Amino acid sequence: MGENKKVSRRKFLVRGAVGTAGVLAVGTYLFRNPIRRQILAYANSADSPYMGSGVEPLLWFELTSANKIRLYSPKVEMGQGTFTGMAQLAADELEVPIAMIKVVHAPSITGNIDSFATGGSTSIASLWMPLRELAATMREMILAAAVENLGVPKSDLKIKNGVIKVNGEQITFAELAEKISEWPEVDTPELKKISDYKIIGKSVPRVDLDDKVFGAPIFGMDVDIPNMVYGAVVRPEHIGATFITADVSKAQNMPGVLKIVEEEDFVGVIAKSFIEAENAKHAIKVTWDAPTNLQLADIENKMKVGNGKPTIIQKNGAEISDPEVQMEFTTPIGAHAQIEPNGVVANVTEEGATLYLSTQVVAITQKEVAKRLELDTEKVNIVPTFLGGGFGRRLHTPHAMQAAVMSKAVGKPVKYFFSRKEEFQHDMFRPPTHHVLKANLTDDGNIAHLQHDFSSGDVAIDSALLPSALNSFLGADVGAIRGGFCQYLNIPKIRTTSWHVELPFATSWWRSLGLLANTFAWESFMDVLAEKAGKNPVDFRLAHIQNDKSGERLCNVIKTAAEKAGYQDTVINGKAMGFAASTDAGTPCAQVVELSIVENQIKIHKVTCVLDPGLAVNPDQVRAQCEGAIIMGISASVFEKMTVKDGQLNPTIYGPYQMALLKHAPKEIEVILLQGRETPGPVGEPPLGPIGAAIANAVYRITNKRLTSMPFQEALQNM
């Protein structure tokens, strides 16, 4: 290879055949995008970039002797279908059938881990360019190797269906790999035209479908390794409790107990079985300094707009001093309630540490463990597993560090996971919010001046997830302001202020972040104003959308939703429709809910959802994400609520923490996908925006009363 050979945009590591396995490993360094772009990306607009770990080289593909291609994913699969989308992107450029590709989680030793996280609906959007380029490059490497080895010109070669065709003969990738010791280096080729793709854009079944239907042990909770024992950690029951002392004398002598670990920041017990570890944990008497007077009302008072630190995020108008219309809305504390509890298997030996877990933050977990054990980062291998739900909950994994400490202390692998009570008490909750909206109308019934002040606890602020430069937008919390920007830019004067309130318990990222709460407030208020103006809610919205590209996409989802659902603002046979729309991270979405109220219970019959995610890599999976988001949104807005009593967060079990069940899900969900741009955009969170407001707007039609607080079922009872 010539020294002065033009270096391609991406630099590759090429390894020859390894052993008999015939491994072709493709790795790359990726550009780091300028910080500037990332701030914007997280703020509300563009797609978040893929950020490489900086470890060199990053392993992406492996060719196995069975002629399968292993694709190491820097993103984790938590149900959102990312593995399937990735397999599609790669298969199309590699010219192989999708069944030839096996997507696996990249362990951190491969270096191919995202230094941020999996979250924010960014996975496929951010991998769209790099993954196709890598796959195309691998294809060219294989072709170049075939030219060298078979001694035929490239024009005689063709890759089809995963084999190399040459003059009527054929050879598989694996057979070729066995013949060569060194893979040729090639430049990144041109990508195929989007219109030439055969797999991208198709509704292929999920690649993890069989594993999930036949009960394969793929989750963090399912990891077993030889000699494994079980750990448990004592946790306080009260908010803000600080540890004083622990009496472990009784626990020490309980059956199965191997060791008690007393650290400065936690007390753990290690036993032979899970049940024995749990029993011993309950026998440890800990003295906490715990305030017991905190009540929900204290939190609600604290949350009031005006109490925290304000940041104006949208301003082309003054404060409204004498509003014609004014309303307030609130949303409660929400729990993640993912079904697989947080857990980990840690194996710390002389050589280093290996941890298996469901996590959205591989790189951060690796650093936390390395720091605590005083190991070099490379000595800590994080092996991500499939997640039994993420929703933002697994952006925080201090239990990994605790398990590592316990494993080191006992000299064995330790498995440790949360009880359901611990999941509820120690969640990193969706913060409660409070919204004040004010408006003045023009004489002809348009909005002249609109103001929204909303307060929220931490979402991104103080989170370890983003470099500190990234978690604020002009000082506002980038998570809390998701959905906080007014999307009707034709309104002459708009003023939006985000108020940041510090809460005594941890709050963080919950699928769609501030979008659920902010859209509930914005879009309920739009219906209020439409009524005041004497206009149809759909026409009223359309009249306030600006004339540009994003305005056009928003208009299209709104018009299509109204048309497909046959939207009308009258009640027919006890059934009413509610309309709402939102724009999240560049993806507009409009929804029409059809519901009735039976024995004072909200009964949702149908939801029509129109989403414009740009190019849908897998339309069926985009639909699945919409259906899931709609049902999760129904659950959160109609049923769910955490409360605080005498210093404790409650409830601590499903049931009392009421969630939507199968019977609450609409029997009809119609999802229509528009494509207002060429490339894929965010999908997993945007459809959580409109659902709350759409329900509230429909309930208003029937009851003539406005739901101004979530959960709606409780608000309805109190009306």
Added chain:
Amino acid sequence: MTINFTLNGSAETVTLSDDMTPLLWVIRDILGQKGTKFGCGKAACGACTIHVNGEAVRSCSYPIKFAEGKKVVTIEGLGTLDNPHPVQQAWVEKVVPQCGYCQPGFMMATAALLEKIPNPTDEDIDKNIINICRCGTYYRMRKAIQRAAEIKANELIETSKTS
């Protein structure tokens, strides 16, 4: 104490100091079958649903001592890739799972329901399938349950034809 039962057709004998140990942990940690999931440990989510003598049971709250002499079936014993249970076939056709963690429990609950009510109405489904899915796959689940009933009915017709 020693307890004998069958798990997915094979005879098992386990010895435990605590005969109140939930069956879930015996299946997962002693017998190593991980398809049955832990979600809450309090019979509140259904992730751990299995069949004991054909009945849907939440195994996290089922003491091992009650399993003596009984037939226990888990997702691993419901069907295989080559020979799927109608419920699994329907689940594949309708592409139900998202994260997948709750799904074995739902499939086991559905399989037990179809044994009792081969052709369940929406009300039957609402009343009997009360597990929790956080990913919100309920919409496809209902379709899959109805499809499973259809596949099962067709299988019955096929068998009665050939016999």
